[in-house]
Amino acid sequence: PPGTNQVRHQDLPEAKSPMAKPKKSRNSAPDPSVAARLPWQPSAPPLATALLISFAALLLRALVSVGPYSGQGAAPKFGDYEAQRHWMELTLHLPSSDWYRNTSDNDLAHWGLDYPPLSAYQSRLHAHLINASLPDAVALRSSRGFESQESKLLMRWTVLSSDLILFFPAALWFVWAYMKDGVGGSGERREGWTWLLAMVLLNPCLVLIDHGHFQYNCISLGLTLGAIAGILSRNELVAAALFSLAINHKQMSMYFAPAFFGHLLGKCLKRKYPIVEIMKLGFVVLGTFALVWWPYLHSYEAAMQVISRLAPFERGIYEDYVANFWCTTSVLIKWKRLYAIKPLKLMSLSATILAFLPSFIQQVKSPSNLGFLYSLLNSSFSFYLFSYQVHEKSILLPLLPASLLALHEPHLHGWFTYYALFSMYPLICRDQLLLQYISVLGLFVLIYYSPGGNYGKGMKISSGTMAVLSLPLLCSILLHTVYLQIEPPKRYPFLFDALIMFICFSQFIILTLYTNYKQWMLDFHPRPVGSKKDL
Numbered sequence: 465p466p467g468t469n470q471v472r473h474q475d476l477p478e479a480k481s482p483m484a485k486p487k488k489s490r491n492s493a494p495d496p497s498v499a500a501r502l503p504w505q506p507s508a509p510p511l512a513t514a515l516l517i518s519f520a521a522l523l524l525r526a527l528v529s530v531g532p533y534s535g536q537g538a539a540p541k542f543g544d545y546e547a548q549r550h551w552m553e554l555t556l557h558l559p560s561s562d563w564y565r566n567t568s569d570n571d572l573a574h575w576g577l578d579y580p581p582l583s584a585y586q587s588r589l590h591a592h593l594i595n596a597s598l599p600d601a602v603a604l605r606s607s608r609g610f611e612s613q614e615s616k617l618l619m620r621w622t623v624l625s626s627d628l629i630l631f632f633p634a635a636l637w638f639v640w641a642y643m644k645d646g647v648g649g650s651g652e653r654r655e656g657w658t659w660l661l662a663m664v665l666l667n668p669c670l671v672l673i674d675h676g677h678f679q680y681n682c683i684s685l686g687l688t689l690g691a692i693a694g695i696l697s698r699n700e701l702v703a704a705a706l707f708s709l710a711i712n713h714k715q716m717s718m719y720f721a722p723a724f725f726g727h728l729l730g731k732c733l734k735r736k737y738p739i740v741e742i743m744k745l746g747f748v749v750l751g752t753f754a755l756v757w758w759p760y761l762h763s764y765e766a767a768m769q770v771i772s773r774l775a776p777f778e779r780g781i782y783e784d785y786v787a788n789f790w791c792t793t794s795v796l797i798k799w800k801r802l803y804a805i806k807p808l809k810l811m812s813l814s815a816t817i818l819a820f821l822p823s824f825i826q827q828v829k830s831p832s833n834l835g836f837l838y839s840l841l842n843s844s845f846s847f848y849l850f851s852y853q854v855h856e857k858s859i860l861l862p863l864l865p866a867s868l869l870a871l872h873e874p875h876l877h878g879w880f881t882y883y884a885l886f887s888m889y890p891l892i893c894r895d896q897l898l899l900q901y902i903s904v905l906g907l908f909v910l911i912y913y914s915p916g917g918n919y920g921k922g923m924k925i926s927s928g929t930m931a932v933l934s935l936p937l938l939c940s941i942l943l944h945t946v947y948l949q950i951e952p953p954k955r956y957p958f959l960f961d962a963l964i965m966f967i968c969f970s971q972f973i974i975l976t977l978y979t980n981y982k983q984w985m986l987d988f989h990p991r992p993v994g995s996k997k998d999l
Contacts, residue, residue, distance in 0.1 A: 939967055
């Protein structure tokens with residue numbers, strides 16, 4: 465090149481510069497690093513890459529939905545599929561005043577509606593769509609337990625479309641806001657956004673529960689994810705509205721409320737006019753709630769009728785073998801026998817508050833976007849582990865912020881995803897979704913450990929710690945086979961369910977201690993270089 469040699473190379477046709485790159489022949493083999501490029505190794509424009517990952521996630525959901533669903537053919541109660549179909553039937557034919565009341569047309573003993581009004585409006589919308597094609601599937605009274613291949617296809621389509629309309633755009637918005645703000649700091653590669661998007665959209669637990677078991681968690685989680693993206697992009701009023709809608713779709717979204725409240729309060733207190741900022745957020749929240757609850761605000765009795773359905777304390781402090789504190793310790797302490805409902809409610813409330821309080825205080829004191837993501841995980845974990853009336857599917861809530869932290873905490877994300885999926889293994893087996901379970905777990909592992917992924921970054925684990933962590937992993941792998949192949953003792957018919965619960969609970973406790981520690985350590989370390997101002 466000019467300036468490096470005194471002799472001009474073009475004057476010496478037979479000579480070659482030592483700096484010149486060798487020319488490739490037409491028949492030379494392609495560069496393996498380019499030929500084997502994966503979607504999260506960006507060679508295509510960002511839009512094309514995002515569309516490719518989204519299409520793969522949609523295809524996975526469609527393939528899982530071909531399988532059976534909760535309670536298929538299991539009369540008379542069936543399962544969650546029948547519950548969702550029944551709510552469509554009720555909301556289509558009955559006035560809103562009768563949706564939550566026991567009447568001759570609405571037997572609350574048969575899957576009575578127990579979600580907030582926005583969930584009922586969603587059921588009504590889907591009912592209109594199904595009624596236009598297959599009215600027998602949502603006919604009043606006569607459709608109870610209705611099952612057909614056509615109705616299954618229509619019901620599956622309602623979940624797929626909900627996912628595509630709400631969760632997918634929210635995931636894209638979050639990834640854009642996360643990378644634009646530099647939440648994780650300069651240590652995260654800019655091209656890592658594609659791997660992060662794949663981790664969020666290809667969440668195996670959400671895919672199995674919504675498109676296998678059959679639920680609409682993608683709606684409430686999509687609204688929550690949109691609210692999180694709103695926080696990261698400094699659209700706090702939009703975030704407040706979206707999170708209020710999430711709560712009004714599924715009351716379990718309250719698992720995230722301490723994190724949202726603590727973070728927004730901390731931000732408001734650090735601004736010039738904190739009272740004005742708090743009032744603006746309050747007006748948005750109250751306005752959103754008033755809009756959703758409008759049909760029930762005409763009387764105190766009507767509103768209380770709905771609220772009573774949203775808090776079914778009579779069901780007990782836990783259901784099935786959920787890997788939380790109350791169910792796990794019930795092997796030694798018979799909570800349901802020793803205590804009535806009222807003291808159990810008080811104990812669970814106190815334990816839940818004590819569990820999320822450190823995370824809440826940290827965000828009020830030092831709000832930051834990274835701390836907010838940790839707080840979402842710690843808050844939702846507190847509710848899952850200690851609150852009243854938790855079931856195994858509630859693990860989807862703490863799993864959402866864990867997936868959002870995948871770039872910053874790849875080991876935590878992989879570890880948590882595996883045990884969250886394992887905690888639902890008995891439910892998956894009852895639904896006869898074992899093939900789908902193996903498939904989505906295998907796909908997750910392939911993507912997680914793929915070239916260009918982020919699994920190699922993060923905490924350094926000593927050999928001793930790795931040996932300790934390997935023990936429950938080996939036990940869980942063994943239990944996968946034992947659960948299917950060996951009959952438990954007649955005296956202990958749920959022995960294997962309990963063992964799965966013990967293993968998962970132990971890992972969840974370790975995880976929540978670790979993430980609380982990491983959140984508080986943010987106060988003792990400067991904000992990572994390359995990240996932008998949160999306030």
